Amino acid sequence: MSAPGIELVGQTLLETVARCRRRMQLVSAARRAGITIPLAIVAVEVVAFATVLAPARLVMLTAVAVALAAIVATIPSILRAPTLRATAAAIDTRLRLQDRIVTALQLVNDGDPMARLVIRDAGTRLATVSPNRTFPLEAPRHFRAALGATAVTTIVLLVLTSGSGRFWLNPRGTSNSTTGAGAGAGRSGRSARPAADAQIVQGASPPASEPRVGTSNQTATNREDAPVGRESVRTETGTAAVARGSSAPRAADSRADAPGRDAGSAAGTRDAGRGATRFAERTASAAGGVNGAPASDRRRAEGRATPATPPVDPLYRDQYRVASARAQTAIAREHVPTRLRAYVKRYFVAIHP
Amino acid sequence: MTASLETVQAQASAFRSTFDRLKAEIGQVFVGQSALVDHLLVCFFCQGHALIEGPPGLGKTLLVKTLSDAADLRFARVQCTPDLMPADVTGTNILVETPGGQREFVFQRGPIFANIVLADEINRATPRTQAAFLEAMQERRVTVFGVTHPLDVPFSVFATQNPIEMEGTYPLPEAQLDRFFFKLNVPVPDVADMAEIMARTTGERETRVARTVDLETVRSMLGLIRQVKIADGTVRLALTLVRATHPDAVEAPAEVKQYVRYGASPRAAQAIILAAKALALIDGRYHVAAEDVRRVAAPALNHRLILNFHGEMERVTAASIVERVLATSG
Numbered sequence: 001m002s003a004p005g006i007e008l009v010g011q012t013l014l015e016t017v018a019r020c021r022r023r024m025q026l027v028s029a030a031r032r033a034g035i036t037i038p039l040a041i042v043a044v045e046v047v048a049f050a051t052v053l054a055p056a057r058l059v060m061l062t063a064v065a066v067a068l069a070a071i072v073a074t075i076p077s078i079l080r081a082p083t084l085r086a087t088a089a090a091i092d093t094r095l096r097l098q099d100r101i102v103t104a105l106q107l108v109n110d111g112d113p114m115a116r117l118v119i120r121d122a123g124t125r126l127a128t129v130s131p132n133r134t135f136p137l138e139a140p141r142h143f144r145a146a147l148g149a150t151a152v153t154t155i156v157l158l159v160l161t162s163g164s165g166r167f168w169l170n171p172r173g174t175s176n177s178t179t180g181a182g183a184g185a186g187r188s189g190r191s192a193r194p195a196a197d198a199q200i201v202q203g204a205s206p207p208a209s210e211p212r213v214g215t216s217n218q219t220a221t222n223r224e225d226a227p228v229g230r231e232s233v234r235t236e237t238g239t240a241a242v243a244r245g246s247s248a249p250r251a252a253d254s255r256a257d258a259p260g261r262d263a264g265s266a267a268g269t270r271d272a273g274r275g276a277t278r279f280a281e282r283t284a285s286a287a288g289g290v291n292g293a294p295a296s297d298r299r300r301a302e303g304r305a306t307p308a309t310p311p312v313d314p315l316y317r318d319q320y321r322v323a324s325a326r327a328q329t330a331i332a333r334e335h336v337p338t339r340l341r342a343y344v345k346r347y348f349v350a351i352h353p
Numbered sequence: 354m355t356a357s358l359e360t361v362q363a364q365a366s367a368f369r370s371t372f373d374r375l376k377a378e379i380g381q382v383f384v385g386q387s388a389l390v391d392h393l394l395v396c397f398f399c400q401g402h403a404l405i406e407g408p409p410g411l412g413k414t415l416l417v418k419t420l421s422d423a424a425d426l427r428f429a430r431v432q433c434t435p436d437l438m439p440a441d442v443t444g445t446n447i448l449v450e451t452p453g454g455q456r457e458f459v460f461q462r463g464p465i466f467a468n469i470v471l472a473d474e475i476n477r478a479t480p481r482t483q484a485a486f487l488e489a490m491q492e493r494r495v496t497v498f499g500v501t502h503p504l505d506v507p508f509s510v511f512a513t514q515n516p517i518e519m520e521g522t523y524p525l526p527e528a529q530l531d532r533f534f535f536k537l538n539v540p541v542p543d544v545a546d547m548a549e550i551m552a553r554t555t556g557e558r559e560t561r562v563a564r565t566v567d568l569e570t571v572r573s574m575l576g577l578i579r580q581v582k583i584a585d586g587t588v589r590l591a592l593t594l595v596r597a598t599h600p601d602a603v604e605a606p607a608e609v610k611q612y613v614r615y616g617a618s619p620r621a622a623q624a625i626i627l628a629a630k631a632l633a634l635i636d637g638r639y640h641v642a643a644e645d646v647r648r649v650a651a652p653a654l655n656h657r658l659i660l661n662f663h664g665e666m667e668r669v670t671a672a673s674i675v676e677r678v679l680a681t682s683g
Contacts, residue, residue, distance in 0.1 A: 100640065
């Protein structure tokens with residue numbers, strides 16, 4: 001082979017090594033992305049769970065996080081690009097070329113006959129080398145673990161949120177309060193009470209209020225033969241509330257008027273009579289001018305299986321729908337602080353027919 | 354340029370074929386021990402000296418003798434004994450009478466002036482005689498009565514020693530050990546090789562070694578090895594290996610720090626790189642690979658490590674230390 005031929009081989013050698021270097025950078029970035037992207041998705045899921053994101057926001061945030069993770073994975077590959085010599089050494093290792101390429105690279109400008117033989121030998125070996133085949137995309141070492149973590153996190157979040165529909169609580173996509181009956185129900189996996197007005201009541205559940213109902217009424221009525229069990233207590237409470245009329249409102253009023261009471265307290269007092277109704281009216285109007293349900297004592301009867309419980313008044317149900325729709329519209333239209341919005345929602349959960 | 358490429362290529366090809374022919378001829382007489390023969394030939398073509406160590410009867414002398422026969426080189430054997438004098442090795446001036454009737458001193462060459470010198474049981478010679486080999490091995494010349502006589506090319510000293518009979522011997526000093534390119538251990542042959550040895554040596558058939566290469570061919574090959582290319586990284590690997598044999602070096606593994614008193618000298622690195630170049634040519638390459646360095650590291654380093662008291666008490670061998678260095682370096 002003539003000297004120009006050898007020089008051509010040397011040039012080809014350099015170009016091939018440079019192509020392999022670019023390929024190594026790509027593979028390196030892809031390997032990092034195999035870790036950073038699943039981690040980013042996990043992080044987004046955790047954030048979404050903590051802040052109750054709307055689906056649209058969740059998708060957008062995930063896309064942003066994935067893009068950021070890809071950038072983060074790429075930056076080191078650019079900043080710490082392998083040298084031509086390191087690339088040549090990697091080629092030698094991958095193809096078991098016994099240091100041919102790294103030696104030839106060092107001798108590219110050497111005019112010694114032995115050096116030219118080395119270059120020619122290396123050029124012959126590299127002639128059929130494909131960077132893509134030499135450096136294929138490979139999963140990083142902890143890729144399965146990262147994927148597993150992502151899958152587990154996704155499944156756990158789906159399970160935790162499927163019953164309560166947390167992500168659909170907030171129609172505007174703003175973050176919601178993590179406290180309250182809705183959040184508690186979502187995390188504990190309790191299913192929400194079925195609701196006709198899905199958007200406003202779905203995801204909230206009364207369990208937080210139920211024990212208080214029983215306890216308060218037991219205290220108020222001083223019943224020693226109160227049955228054990230949540231539903232039984234509720235039934236008894238409802239029966240007592242309906243039967244005794246105004247015998248309990250004092251205790252209920254005191255609970256309802258106390259500052260910092262939660263929905264459970266409201267629910268418990270609501271069952272007791274007018275005091276609770278007034279409380280509901282006040283809280284509803286504070287939340288956006290929503291009229292409370294005046295027949296709160298009647299609507300409780302519908303959800304009870306006890307034969308003594310009166311059936312749900314259709315009028316109450318209609319009023320509830322109208323009121324909840326108004327509340328929902330108002331919340332969607334007006335700027336209502338998160339805490340108050342959750343308060344209204346809990347209220348509607350509590351008075352759900 | 355084209356002619357140079359082809360010439361070098363032809364020389365490299367001739368080197369490989371010569372090496373293969375020599376090895377095959379040696380194999381006619383010396384059974385098995387392929388790695389040992391390889392290392393001996395590499396040492397010879399690199400113009401180094403080898404210390405061959407092994408129990409009696411394993412064919413150390415036969416190996417060297419067969420090499421000289423196959424290469425058609427001048428061979429001399431020196432049986433070292435305590436009463437061997439330096440002049441017996443180097444030669445001396447003797448008084449002769451000229452045809453004109455005058456008397457003058459004429460230098461009578463000793464066995465060291467051969468191409469291949471076998472110093473049999475060198476550790477039985479006195480230190481003074483051993484020192485006579487010293488200058489010849491390193492300087493490739495002999496000075497007698499103030500007159501320096503250059504040695505022939507090629508020139509290699511192959512010394513043997515018996516590791517089990519140490520009484521009445523003079524162990525070689527470290528400085529002299531360092532001048533040996535390789536230290537080669539001759540293991541006991543396995544059953545198959547021993548059966549072959551018995552068949553060859555106890556039957557009627559007499560094996561003769563053909564002279565496959567001449568002196569000029571050997572001389573033309575000696576320079577070729579040094580033309581072989583080696584990458585910087587491979588050189589660094591060799592240097593790292595040598596550095597790692599020093600207990601105070603950061604590259605040294607724990608075993609070296611614990612059991613080694615002195616590590617290998619830069620001569621060891623020279624030997625490793627040169628021998629690796631020869632191996633590369635034998636393997637059909639024009640450059641040295643890292644695996645060549647690793648293959649020759651053990652024979653180049655084994656005799657250059659000096660163990661400390663703990664190492665000797667715990668019967669740690671230099672070979673095991675070198676293995677550890679190879680495992681941890683590069």
